[in-house]
Amino acid sequence: MPTLKIRGVDVEFPFVPYACQQVYMAKVIQCLQEKTNGILESPTGTGKTLCLLCATLAWRQSFIADQQLQSLRRSDTDGVFNSGFGKDLSEDLYNGHGAWGGSDEGMLMEKPRIIYASRTHSQLSQAIQQLKDTSYRPKVCILGSREQLCIHTEVSSQQNNNTMVYMCRAKVGARMCNFHNHLDEKKSDKEFTEGLLDIEDLVKLGQKHKRAHGIELKGHVLIFDEAHNVEKMCEESVSFDFTSYDLASCIDETSKLLEKNVEVESLNQQFNTDSSAVDFDSAELYQLKALFLILEEAIDEIQLPLQGSGITKPGGYIYELLGKAKLTFDTYTQALDLLEKIISHLTNSPTGMFIKTSGLQKFSDILK
Structure with a gap:
């Protein structure tokens, strides 16, 4: 599996990338290094999702390594970073080749999390499948609504999403959901913590172990794949019809x-x-x-035009x-x-x- 050096970050890619893929990954890493938003576009069929995943995960690995080196440097009392191998690492870290551009200003105190949002369920499943083709094996937590993830038959059979929400809350609050009750005892189960799981995998495991999937939403890097509908979704999320x-x-x-x-x-x-x-x-x-x-x-009492134009x-x-x-x-x-x-x-x-x-x-x- 080829390893590429892109903006000082070692990126492992499943195959020799096209020139446009290298440019795309360079822009992804640039956004991460400069802590800025980015709108990236590439023609259909050029592997945008794979580029996004590999570049972001490679940056994360490099960033964590940078943090660890900085921590050692700050606690260095024996002068290790003033000579030999330690000096070379320190200089490489602070001459602009580090994952965060060489500055320790605003460094995170914990490992950054990556939130990958896709427009549809099928696109998310496709992203997980592509991630399986890479060498990266991050811990993955799939976020989905009760419509996709709920395995309580009474709740999931409801046609109205709001009804599902209220029924779910009531059962969880009264400890009448066995799946949620079994959550804590299964958190460390290898079937859940090892490997890459999409939504279908999670539902199957939940049904097998009679367990809910606990998710806490907290992260630092947010990626919207297929983002051309984001504006419309934002409009719809703050709009309503009331007839x-x-x-x-x-x-x-x-x-x-x-x-x-x-x-x-x-x-x-x-x-x-x-x-x-x-x-x-x-x-x-x-x-x-x-x-x-x-x-x-x-x-x-609102007066409407006679022609019905509203x-x-x-x-x-x-x-x-x-x-x-x-x-x-x-x-x-x-x-x-x-x-x-x-x-x-x-x-x-x-x-x-x-x-x-x-x-x-x-x-x-x-x-x-």
């Missing part, structure tokens, strides 16, 4: 829950018992329903509209907490079988 049907659903869902809650409270009062398993009362549900009705009225308002208008329903920066957290309690209750109780939560979930996401 008249959604608002009507919120009113209907709250009304049905309120009706059932009043029945329970009436029975409790009649028999002097407390069989309620919820941490909200009918008065709060009345207030929530009133909020939705006021918001519906405020939206109905209207455009400044971004701040949304706060004015919500403010008519008494939803402000000072009060919205109370409404959000109540929505969280209601959705969690309906998702994890028999009552939820008869009352949908799609409208309430969508409104909760909008407030967040």
